[in-house]
Every structure is written in structure tokens, then in C-alpha cells.
Amino acid sequence: MSQTMETEEDLLTCLHVKLYHPQQTFRGFYHQLPLSNRRQHQADEPLRLGRDAQACTFTLADPKVSRKQLAFHAYRTPQDPGMLFTVQNLSQKGRMMVNRSALGYLERMDLPDKALIEFGGFEMLVVREPGEAKMSYEVEFHVLEVPPSTETGIAPQSITPVMETGSCNSSAYSLPGELACHGPLETDETLMA
Template sequence: MTSFEDADTEETVTCLRMTVYHPGQLESGIFQSIAFGSREKLPSSEVVKFGRNSKVCLYSFQDKQVSRVQFSLQLFKKFDSSVLSFEIKNMSKKTNLIVDNRELGYLNKTDLPYKCMVRFGEYQFLMEKEDGESLELFEIQLIFSSMSLLQENNWPSHSPIPEYGRCSSCSTQSSSPTEMDEND
């Protein structure tokens, strides 16, 4: 018989809450394969992928404008910190990922702040992190928004301004290779 003092205490789990929006979401069924609202528990070593390919991506979008793997999220722990953080990595060769006002090209990655806006194409993701104690597990919760997150949260829209004909943060579609899907 175990006493109350010997019982395991339940650790809290770090959760990334992602509110998602796309202007054509109701007509097109883009998010039909996503279970909104429920929290999905994942091992801390898991790399979570988002994109069009449902065989590779945990969260898939029914949209040919989305790359097979658009972006990935991975949990990590900074040195001298007990808090877990997320990094986001752009996996698309054809579309830049915008994290707040920072543009990420193909294979670029950055740490996610506690609250930020992530965008590509017409997709908007408001990401909010809740800290937890567990180093073994984390959770992801997707929430559906019927309104634009940029307007709802007064987020500035991002459009790079060219400096005399060239834009250092812009990628020129004509000179960079684009991802081709052999099935399209």
C-alpha cells in the first residue's frame, strides 16, 4: 500500500497553442484532416512537420499551394535553463516563412518567442507557448479561427521594401529553383 507522500506527482507539460486561419478555409476544406481543439501529447524528441504530405507530416493541409513539407517544429532546452523552447524551420524551397517580421528562407530556422505570428502564403498561425516541467513530453493544440489573426491581434502586415531596385530580404522567384512536385 502506497501512502499519499509516495504517489507520483503529475508534471505539467509544455504546450504550443496554434490558432490557425486561411481566407479560403471554409470553401476549400484545407484543414479537414486536422482535429481542432484537442491537445496532442508528443515525445520531446519528436520533430513535428506541417505540410501537404500526410505520410510525412503530422498536420497536413489539403492545398496544392503548400509544400509537401512546409515547416517543422522541434523542442529543445537552452543551456542554463530549465524551460523548454521551440524552434521553427522552413522546409519549403518555394515559399519563405515569416516569423513575426523575420523572413526565413529554405532551411533557415529560429527560436519561437512565447507569442508570435507565423505566416506563409495566405496562412496565419498565432503561436503561444505555455511552459511546463516535463522533459519527456510536450503538447500541441490547434485552434480554428474564423477571423484574420492579423486584424484580430493588430499585427503589422509584412511587405519587404526594395532598396533602389533590389531587396535584400526578398527572394527572386525567377533566379531561385522552385520545388516541383512530380505528381502535379
């Protein structure tokens, strides 16, 4: 075998998981994670993240995180030589958002090359670095100093989008108070404002 031939280890896909929590400087959320250290993971096994060290591959030391919070599943398609991923919400009680879309208990979503995942006050930016390996991939955790939602342009779940119709000001419209601020209404062309 030639020494210049690339091995599977040279071509491993890597999931870069970048974490942020507003209270991370005061709490030891990440002391159980292998920060800035790539870890190899078998592609046929889900990569679980949560609070329980026995049930999860990696743990977050925060009581607001579910025992089993989420799982990444690797897969391949006949059309794409690269390894792709889905994320699954494993939390029965906690709300999880993926690129501003809610993901219910046991629901899965395909991950794009860059995704913002939010749960329990955490913002997690997941970036896929492509590779061609079939049996395993790598994962590397990083801590961010600023929320990734400010850099990605993806609004965090706590921000409410503004409707295209403008602000909701009951004095600007002649709608009854109970109807004034409850979201978009269909208009009837026969009503005059």
C-alpha cells in the same frame, strides 16, 4: 507515491497553433487536423506540418502548402527549466515569415512565447503555454475567425510599412522620376531641394 504529487502529464508544455486563411470557410483546409484536441508529441522528434501525410505529423489540405512546409523543434537550456522551440522552414519554394522576418529554406528561428508565422496565404499564431516536462509536449490546433495579425499588432507580410520620411510622391520632390520611389536615399548636404 502520493496522489497529490504532480506527474509529468500535469506539467506538459503546450503549443497552441491558431490558424487562419481568408478562404477557410469555402475549403476543407483543416479536416485532417485534430482541432481543439490536445495531442502529445515526443520532444526529441520534430513536429512537421505540410501537405504530405507520410512525411508530416499534421497535414493541411491545400495545394499551395508545400509537401513539407515547416517543423517545430523542442529544446531546453541549462538556464531555463521550460521547454523552448525553434521553427524551421522546410519549403524550398514557398516564402515563410516569422514575426515579419523572412525565413529561407532550412533556416531556423527561436520562437518567442507568441509568434505569427505566415506561409501560402495562411496566418498561424503559435502561443507557448509553459510546462516543466522533459520528454514530451502537447500541441493543440484551433481555427480563428479573424486574422491573428489584427489581434497581435504584427502586420501581415502583404502590408508594406510606411517609411519614416513620409509618403512617396514624385511631385513633392525634385528627384528624377526613376529615383523618386525606390526607397530611402542618402542625402547629400550640398544638394538643395
